Every structure is written in structure tokens, then in C-alpha cells.
Amino acid sequence: MKTLKVPEATITRLSVYSRFLEQLDRRGIVTVSSGEIAKGVGAGPAQVRKDLAYFGEFGTRGVGYNVKDLMRYTLKILGIDESWPLVLVGAGNLGFALCNYKGFNERGFSVVGVFDNDINKIGKKILDLEVYPLENMREVIARHNVKIGIIAVPSDAAQEVAGLMVKNGLQAILNYAPVAINVPESIEIRNVDMSVKLEILTFNLGKKDL
Amino acid sequence: MKTLKVPEATITRLSVYSRFLEQLDRRGIVTVSSGEIAKGVGAGPAQVRKDLAYFGEFGTRGVGYNVKDLMRYTLKILGIDESWPLVLVGAGNLGFALCNYKGFNERGFSVVGVFDNDINKIGKKILDLEVYPLENMREVIARHNVKIGIIAVPSDAAQEVAGLMVKNGLQAILNYAPVAINVPESIEIRNVDMSVKLEILTFNLGKKDL
Known part of the structure; x- marks a missing residue:
């Protein structure tokens, strides 16, 4: 598996398939075809089969996939068959929203520490978490x-926070600030741009007017 | 252009290229190669060329692309060479964060109305916007x-809010609630799952342990 080169778009779709499989499983559905998965998530059936084929042979021709098996396998591939503790820096509205975001918990993520350098925010409670000063990050x-x-701080503070996270031993960073951040190559970093999907909408609305 | 079938992944990348081009333009850079764009956004050069080729012939062999021209063109393709007013339902932490999100304004989006059905939230101010009851949405x-x-409401309210948006004449919906929503086929809808990118991180962290 060491040489596994899976396109990031495939991982993204795997994450979406995995959620869809969870829904099916909750509804007691036992088997599913690639066509049904494709329809459920808005992809093409060939795409679904190709994505899953990166990780081995699944399913039985004419029968489809076992929902529970495939769901468990996708969770395992994504690394979320175990739970992941997270720290979050930035106790503003976005930070609060992320701590409360059910989509994290449902996928095995839990925020175990919230930090800010704003004296007005330190000591506040988000759910059962107290906001700590940045100095406490290392210990948590x-x-x-x-x-x-x-990272859920304003753009102009994001680079500094990233540096502190790296210094404190974190291996991966999810950045919600709309700014590019530099980190050493060994650190995994992804930016969440909350407006990209808006631009898919405007692209599609624009097409209708052509 | 009516028959244009552009993969959604291409639109997503176009949105990313477009941001990168804006950065280059702000730094006064005049020309850029597909290799430089690729490096700047973490894609492959062939991918960049293929994505741009959907929309016509750009660039000069051996010279590259004119930054300003390509930037303007990508904005036009994405439909954000004009500004887009938005309404937002859900005046919780996420709603506040989205109204304050600089990444929206930078890309020509502005929230012109915020709505909630919670009597404790109605009348509050987000920036210079007052939170209105849902009944006012149609007029705004x-x-x-x-x-x-x-949609920035909890999961259990998201479907109802979507129905109201459709009834009030909206053509496109961006849903931040971690739940699938049904709308008529004529409505463009996309879900923002804030944890998908976390799963790319866990996938990559997991690979390192293999």
C-alpha cells in the first residue's frame, strides 16, 4: 500500500460514498449497486466503480455491494474507523460553529481543545470546553x-497560528481562513474555501442564461 | 455553449485557479505558465491545461498565459464577473461566521438578508444587517x-427552509447543514460538508502508518 497513488478527487468522493452507505445502512438496506450509489450521490456509475477499484475488488457481478461491508471498508480507508481528537484555534463565530458541527462528530472527529489569544474569549465555554490561551496548546x-x-482565525493571523501548530507537534492542518499558508512539506494541510461551491452554483445559473 | 458539459471537478479547480491568478495579479505578475499555476495550486500541469481547454484556446506556447486576461476570463466563466446578492437562513454561529466571511466578499458575493424563526435572534444585528423573521424573505x-x-440551520430544519426558499423564488441553494435535502430538479443545490477535507487529512495520515 505504500506506493498507493490515489487522486484526491477519489478520496473526496469516497468520503461522500461512505456517508451515503451509512444512510443506506441506517435504513436497513443490505445490498446496493454501483448505479444506485452513483444516483444517490450524483456521480456516474463508471466513476463509482473506478474509484472503488483503487482499493481492491468489491461487489459481486449482478448482485452489487454489501452495504455494511463496503461502508466499513470506506471508513477504514479514510482512516475514520477510529476517532480523531482535534484542536481548534479561533473562538469566534466560525470556531463556535465548528465545535457544534454535527458533521464532525458523525464522522469520528471531536474537538478536545479550543484556543484563542483574545483575553475576552479566554475562559468562555463552547459546549463543555473552556477557551484556553494559545500557551496551553502544547499540553492539550x-x-x-x-x-x-x-485554523478558524482571521486571514491575517492564520500563518502565525499554523507555525505554532507545527511547533507544537501537529501533523495536519485544516485551514478555514481564506488565505494560503506555508508549512513544512512534512505537514499535511488543506484549505476549506467556503465559497467554491457558491461558484459552482453561479456557473450553473450562468449557463442557463446563455 | 448550451451543450457545454464541463465536469464539476473542473469548475471547482477553475475556482481555485482563479484565486491563484488574483494573487499573482495583485503581486504585479504579468504572465504565468500552466506549470506555475499547477505548482501554485497543487495540481498537475496537464490537468491545468485540460481544464482550461474546455473553455477555448488560451496562452501562447513557450510564453504562457497573460495573468490578467486569464483571471478575468475565469471570473467570467464562473459567473462572478458580476456581484451576487445572497440571502441566508439561520442566525446562529455558522450564520454569523458566513456573513463575516471575507472569502465571500472577495469573490463578489454579499449577504443582503438574514432570517431566522427564533424570536431571540430576530432583531439582532449581524454587521449592518438586522435578522428578520422568515416571513420577510420573499420581500427581500x-x-x-x-x-x-x-442554509445555515440545524439539520432537522434544513428541508423546511429549503422548501420555503424554493417557494419564494430562489433558483439555487447552498446547504451547510450536514443532511441531504430534496428540491425540484430545476433548483441547483450543493451541500457543503465541512468534514470532507478532514477525511483527506486522515487518509493521508493513515497512509504514513502503513
């Missing part, structure tokens, strides 16, 4: 063996 | 000619 990361940090 | 949509709505 060590105690919970945290590998992933979330 | 008509006044600003709004086509796109954002």
Missing part, C-alpha cells in the same frame, strides 16, 4: 495525542 | 433580485 495536544489542528 | 428576495440562498 500531548495529553490527547492530537495530530490535527483546525 | 424580490427587492434585491436574489437567486441564491444559504
